[in-house]
Amino acid sequence: MGWWLKQFTLPFLAWSLIFNGLSYSEQVPKYTFMKDATSAPPILSYDYIIIGGGTCGxxxxxxxxxGARVLVLERGGSPYINPEKIDINNFVNSLSDITPSSFAQQFISRDGVLNARARVLGGGSVLNAGFYSRASSKYIRESGWNETLAKESYKWVEKKVVFEPxxxxxxxxxRNGLIEVGVLPYNGFNLDHMHxxxxxxxxxxxxxxxxxxxDLLEYAEPRRISVYLHATVHKILFNYNTExxxxQAYGVIFKDAxxxxxxxYLNKKSKxxxxxSAGAIGSxxxxxxxxIGPASHLHVHGIKVVLDQPLVGQGMADNPMNVVVVPSPIPVEVSLVQTVGITRFGSFIEAASGLSFGHSWSERLQGIFEFVSNQTLQHSMFPTKTKESIADTIGSLTNPTLKGGVILEKIMGPRSTGHLELLTNNPNDNPSVTFNYFKDPADLRMCVEGMxxxxxxxxxxxxxxFRYHNMPVQALIDFMLHLPMNSRPKHSSAAYSLEQYCIDTVLTIWHYHGGCQSGKVVDHNFKVIGVEALRVIDGSTFYRSPGTNPQATVMMLGRYMGEKILKKRFFHGKK
Known part of the structure; x- marks a missing residue:
């Protein structure tokens, strides 16, 4: 199945556009500068080449x-083709889509946790739960960012894409429950990060x-930008700067559908x-x-070493998430994350409700795991038949639409980190990623307090x-242990130990970061250390996830660094 997808998916997509009688840009009228890569000339030249049209790109x-001519190369498609596909009612279906044209590329980490990485213009902001909250002032100061420019950059983003829910x-x-149990004070509607x-x-x-x-591309100068979709970059090109x-990076090779x-190629100018900006997995x-990476690992894959940099791929992290599903005796609305409890012990409490899964969510989860396992030749580790005895008494949890909701916690940081390695030399394939959830005991303590x-x-x-009073919380916890939440082994003691529950039922909240960390792989200006004319600007440079959710800060960072780069370019040109 994996071979068939690689051989035929993208060509089929391109031919289908042609046979429909419409070019890609005609099907997607959002931007005149956005085209399918099949229409790109063999050779292009720009002042800036951005690899990845995601949340930061x-x-x-x-x-x-x-202030310059910009080329964006995005490996995925356009979110504007079918906007209903990504509206709030289709959140789960879009995120868990395993069809060849999906905006999400599924993978299973070496921790046995199902994950998804974006392959679409707009990146993770096309797939996520939509929550927008800035990083704390402390985070911004510790990152070495200018607080005034960061605040202005947040506001620039917010004018276009942020709403009060x-x-x-x-x-x-x-919200009221969090206040009642002491997650105080209540700060009302607020974009800032505060306890x-x-x-x-x-x-x-x-x-x-x-x-x-x-949508932030609406700010672009259309005469100076080109965005090519289904453009997969295979390699950054380097020559040697004798001075x-x-x-020194001077160009890229990319393939179309x-x-x-x-x-x-870069236009010949020093700046x-x-x-x-391909994200924490792609960059x-x-x-x-x-x-550019660990020389010994590159040699194994037959890759010529440009720079022996053993810290590339190190420090990979994902904030672990644990949930409790709560069936409701009364109807609930469809909602994604809007309320958050920011505790002083390092756990964030969030919620969602009325999620639609298309069919039994237990079956859907297991089906996705098996599909991805078959593609990567990883054993799914599921029992022959998923246990659903408790589900008989909680019927709403086996229906296509969850008649209730979930309350979840994710931990600050985290402190636990892992690494990323290549599996193949094909950029379309997922690398091997290990996050080492709860390796640091402090992470586990925060999870327990959050639970x-x-x-x-x-x-x-x-x-x-919103709860059945004849159904104690312990029954809900027991039920979670029988769902295919991940492919990690389950322990009977988990029903009586919140520590074991956290370990056994851990999920991703898709807040990946690390792999190209600031001060290790890039400097404080996001320039790759030891290389000329190459930067990495995205969440792969972070040491920990900013605030409760990173998307606000990742979008801010794109604007922030764009402003800094242009300012330096302008003053350099005046000298």
């Missing part, structure tokens, strides 16, 4: 286009329509650069494929109308 490209019954009950309970921003408007980082005595090779992967808070919220008076 789009605001970065829009900003740089105000409508607080309906489920989210209000969780207590608050309502954050959302990228879903009042009609449930998703607004993404791709600086180090490698037909597999035809194109080359893009022109290639900028890697370290492409550095390695281009010859205790969730239990208290479920038992609170404020939440009482």
């Amino acid at each position: 789009c605001p970065l490209a829009a900003t740089l286009s105000q 409508p607080m309906m019954q489920w989210q209000s009950a969780v 207590g309970t608050k309502v954050g921003g959302t990228i879903f408007d009042k009609n449930g329509k998703r607004h993404t980082a791709a 600086k005595r180090r490698p 037909f597999g035809i090779m194109h080359r893009a 022109n650069e290639i900028i890697l 370290p992967q492409l550095l390695m494929l281009s010859g 205790k808070t969730i239990i208290d919220v479920i038992n609170s008076n404020a939440f009482s109308k």
Whole structure:
């Protein structure tokens, strides 16, 4: 199945557009500068080449286009083709889609946890739960960023894509429950990061329509930007700068949906650069494929070493998430994350409700695991028949639409880190990723405290109308142990130990970071250390996830660094 997908998926997509009688740009009228890579000339030249039109790449490209010619190469398609596909009602279906044209590329980490990485213009903002909250002032200061410019950059993003969510019954009950159990103070609707309970921003408007980082391209100067879709970069090209005595990036090789090779070069000017914004999975992967990484690992894959950099792929992290599903005796609205409890012990409490899974969610989860396992030849580790005895008494949890909701916790940081390695030399293939969830005991302690808070919220008076009073929380925890949440082994003691429950039922919250960390792989200006004309600007440079959710800060960073780069370019040109 995996071979068939690789051989025929992208060519089929390109031919289908042609046989429909419409070019890609005609099907997607959002931007005149956005085209399918099959229409790209064999050789292109620009001032900046941005690899990845994601959550960071789009605001970065829009900003740089105000003063330079910019090329964006995005391996995925356009979110504007079928906007209903990504509205709030289709959140789960879009995120868990395993069809060849999906916006999400599924993979299973070496920890046995199902994950998804974006392959679409707008990146993770096309797939996520929409929550928008800034990083703390402390995080910004410790990152060495200018606080005034960071604040201005946040506001630039927020004018286009951020809304105040409508607080309906489920989210209000969780909010009031958090306040009742002592997650204080209550800070109301607020985009800033602060301890207590608050309502954050959302990228879903009042009609449930998703607004993404791709919308930030509306800020771009259309005469100075080109965005090519289904353009998969295979390699960054380097020559040797004799003056600086180090490698210098000068171009890239990318392939379109037909597999035809194109080359893009930097215009000959000292300040022109290639900028890697392919995300925490894609950026370290492409550095390695281009010859920057641990020399011994590159030799195994037959890759010529440009720079022996053993720290590429190190420090990989994902904030672990653990959930409790709460069936409701009364109807619930469809809602994604709006309320958050920011505790002082390092756990964040969030919630969602009324999620639609298309069919039994237990069956859907197991089906996705088996599909991805077959593609990667990883054993799924599921029993022959998923245990569903408890599900008989909680019928709402086996229906296509969850008649209730989930309350979840994720931990700050995390402290536990892992690594990324290549499996193949094909950039379309997922690398091997290990996150080492809960390897650091402090992470596990935060999870336990977070789970205790969730239990208290479920038992609170404020939440009482949304729970069956003859169904204790322990029954909900017992049920979770029988679902194919991940492919990790389950322990019977988990029903009586929150520590074991956290370990056995851990999920991803898709907040990957690390792999190209600042101070190790890139410097404080995001320039790759030891190389000229190459930067990495995205979440792969982070040591920990900013705030409760990273998307606000990743979008801000694109604008922030675009402004800094243009300012330096302008003043350099005046000298």
